[in-house]
Amino acid sequence: MKIGFVSLGCPKNQLDTEVMLHELMAAGYEVTPEDTEADIMIVNTCGFIESAKQEAIDNILDVAWLKKHGKLRGLVVTGCLAERYRESILTEMPEVDAVLGVGSIHHITEAVDFVVNRKKKKERYTSFEDKETVRLGGDRVLTTPEYMAYLKIAEGCDNRCAYCAIPSIRGRFRSRPEEDVVAEAKQLEALGVKELCIVAQDITRYGLDLYGEYRLARLLRLITEQTSIPWIRLLYCYPDKITDELIAEMRDNPRILKYIDLPMQHISDRMLTAMNRHGDSTMIRDVVARLRSEIPDIVIRTTFIVGFPGETEEDFETLCDFVREQRFDRVGVFAYSREEDTPAYDMPDQIDEQTKQDRLDMLMREQLEINEQKNAEKIGKVVTVLCEDYDPVSEAHFGRSAADAPEIDGKVYFRCDKRVALGSFVDVKVRQVLDYDLVGRAMGID
Numbered sequence: 001m002k003i004g005f006v007s008l009g010c011p012k013n014q015l016d017t018e019v020m021l022h023e024l025m026a027a028g029y030e031v032t033p034e035d036t037e038a039d040i041m042i043v044n045t046c047g048f049i050e051s052a053k054q055e056a057i058d059n060i061l062d063v064a065w066l067k068k069h070g071k072l073r074g075l076v077v078t079g080c081l082a083e084r085y086r087e088s089i090l091t092e093m094p095e096v097d098a099v100l101g102v103g104s105i106h107h108i109t110e111a112v113d114f115v116v117n118r119k120k121k122k123e124r125y126t127s128f129e130d131k132e133t134v135r136l137g138g139d140r141v142l143t144t145p146e147y148m149a150y151l152k153i154a155e156g157c158d159n160r161c162a163y164c165a166i167p168s169i170r171g172r173f174r175s176r177p178e179e180d181v182v183a184e185a186k187q188l189e190a191l192g193v194k195e196l197c198i199v200a201q202d203i204t205r206y207g208l209d210l211y212g213e214y215r216l217a218r219l220l221r222l223i224t225e226q227t228s229i230p231w232i233r234l235l236y237c238y239p240d241k242i243t244d245e246l247i248a249e250m251r252d253n254p255r256i257l258k259y260i261d262l263p264m265q266h267i268s269d270r271m272l273t274a275m276n277r278h279g280d281s282t283m284i285r286d287v288v289a290r291l292r293s294e295i296p297d298i299v300i301r302t303t304f305i306v307g308f309p310g311e312t313e314e315d316f317e318t319l320c321d322f323v324r325e326q327r328f329d330r331v332g333v334f335a336y337s338r339e340e341d342t343p344a345y346d347m348p349d350q351i352d353e354q355t356k357q358d359r360l361d362m363l364m365r366e367q368l369e370i371n372e373q374k375n376a377e378k379i380g381k382v383v384t385v386l387c388e389d390y391d392p393v394s395e396a397h398f399g400r401s402a403a404d405a406p407e408i409d410g411k412v413y414f415r416c417d418k419r420v421a422l423g424s425f426v427d428v429k430v431r432q433v434l435d436y437d438l439v440g441r442a443m444g445i446d
Contacts, residue, residue, distance in 0.1 A: 084169050162274065214241060329374060
């Protein structure tokens with residue numbers, strides 16, 4: 001019996017897919033990467049914003065077509081969309097044979113067994129266990145390249161931003177015990193992982209619920225003391241929880257990459273208050289200044305939301321001025337998505353879609369110019385690159401520098417007279433810039 005997977009959304013959701021893969025394989029099921037070969041398909045969905053919901057629905061319908069026209073026997077839907085819109089899926093998608101909420105990922109084998117062995121085609125399996133009591137972590141099958149992996153250190157979120165449905169989908173914030181996280185890091189090291197990306201909805205809150213204090217810095221020390229993983233990357237930090245201890249750990253620990261993903265969402269105090277973000281513009285500016293003062297070569301990636309209800313032209317121009325002034329290394333911009341069951345859904349002064357898109361385009365043009373200037377400054381310099389693949393057409397390898405997180409940032413393309421093993425570190429002299437990417441030549445191995 002062959003199982004196929006479609007995994008959508010963020011790395012945190014991908015980790016849930018990896019846990020489900022392990023449980024199904026341990027139960028004797030075979031996993032296939034080919035949808036047309038699968039007997040059962042599992043779609044692990046995202047349901048965070050409108051575009052993610054639509055992508056999830058489109059994928060479910062695509063798999064449903066396979067069920068109608070191919071050998072597919074069953075369709076299982078899991079993840080955030082399943083948690084958030086369970087009733088709609090059950091009533092409006094008769095093609096779906098099983099629906100599991102985010103608290104039920106450890107019931108995946110039971111769900112597949114049910115679909116395989118049911119006596120009546122119309123029988124359906126559902127499981128919506130309490131998401132706040134689900135066992136965190138667990139053995140998993142890596143779906144990332146063997147040289148990099150994500151490590152989820154907590155689940156849920158307590159920040160309650162006005163635009164965000166995550167607390168209602170994933171529940172309150174829960175840290176994993178230090179010993180569990182470190183043990184998993186050791187397992188990943190044994191598998192050959194060279195880049196470890198630390199993830200959660202808010203990694204800077206780590207430890208507060210278990211130990212009564214922020215413990216991310218301590219956790220990073222434990223991981224680096226008990227493993228030799230060379231690159232450790234921090235994703236999804238919050239500005240109001242950047243402690244002096246964390247800054248010092250990033251500064252002094254050579255294996256913690258000088259890279260931080262620090263979503264700010266806005267800089268107008270009006271907007272920050274309306275969004276229920278913790279802290280104000282002064283705090284955000286102070287955090288950026290502290291990071292750059294203590295870690296001069298730090299790469300700061302951030303995200304902003306444009307078109308939030310009530311955002312005026314003045315608010316937006318304040319944000320543009322801030323981006324021009326700070327010259328961040330990496331910026332992502334999102335148009336506000338109006339989500340049910342969030343405080344922002346019923347706020348007055350909703351912004352029309354065209355204005356949102358115009359503001360998004362304008363801010364991204366500002367950042368593209370900044371990015372091109374920053375990349376141009378790297379021409380002639382040498383950067384260390386983690387080699388990810390080889391393109392036989394262009395006869396060039398490519399990979400990422402410490403300044404580039406997987407999936408979201410740019411690439412470094414480089415020529416080399418010898419083939420380089422994937423997962424190797426290579427020093428590359430930069431010779432050219434292509435939008436967000438760098439082009440160069442490998443040093444010392446020709």
